[in-house]
Amino acid sequence: MSKKFTPTPHDAIFKQFLSEKKTAKDFFEIWLPDEIKSLCDLDSLKVKSGSFVDTEMKNYQSDILYSVNTKQGQGYIYLLIEHQSTPDKLMAWRLMRYSMAAMQKHLEAGHKELPLIFPILFYCGEKSPYPYSTDWLDCFSGRDIAEKIYTKPFKLVDVTTLDDGEIMQRVD
Template sequence: MLYSVQMQGNPGYLHVVIEHQSKPDKKMAFRMMRYSIAAMHRHLEADHDKLPLVVPILFYQGEATPYPLSMCWFDMFYSPELARRVYNSPFPLVDITITPDDEIMQHRRIAILELLQKHIRQRDLMLLLEQLVTLIDEGYTSGSQLVAMQKLYAATRSY
């Protein structure tokens, strides 16, 4: 059920998801979270800019009473407290556009990927050649990274 409501003076949507269950399900909390995310996804796909508040409700009429399992999806993790910290915080961001190349060069194995991604729109990747050779000489690249670099270089030459 989708309701159009005022939330703290702003227009919004309240989406209520009701699941009927006659037996306890160890994965129910996660299933309810999946339903909630799916409802949010459909809302965004309908060209809305803000997410609706989705309230998943389990309507339980089973023999085991009261409902014997947790309805908190965090409890499904080996470390619920760590999961709470990860999923109740902004996601980590690595913005290489503001990271100096000298700092990127210290990142060892990931440095080549970061440099190439940072400068991907640069017309002449030959300007990175000295840095790339340094990383290769220091042994921070694998064979698959070199093949990927070769493909990227070949693709940029066709522009």
């Protein structure tokens, strides 16, 4: 009998370890900020598929994705954990991408509102401390303008509120 080679055995152990509800609940009790923890009914933890396929049909996958009910009744919060043993300068973007993919999957399941996704990076690499920012806006070369673009309402050009004369005046 040959042994199956796992290129990242620590990743497999991590997934197995945190796939157990009691272990995951203990992990979140310790590591979730109080503000987020106060929203979560951790007894309702469920492991979800963290596999996503983008529009080019490329498969990408978060390590572990959980859903929890909110303490306020109906609603969902997802807790996403990514295990990483090597630093990645764009890790914050990757976690944002996984978060957006989980939101899309939630909408495709028939829900009408976006869920909250709380990403956590579980880092166990040799380089200490983790050398890169965990703020996805720091992944941009122009962080200041990125912050203005991606944390504010988008620009709306609503021509339905203009009469034809106003539209013609604006086109020169």
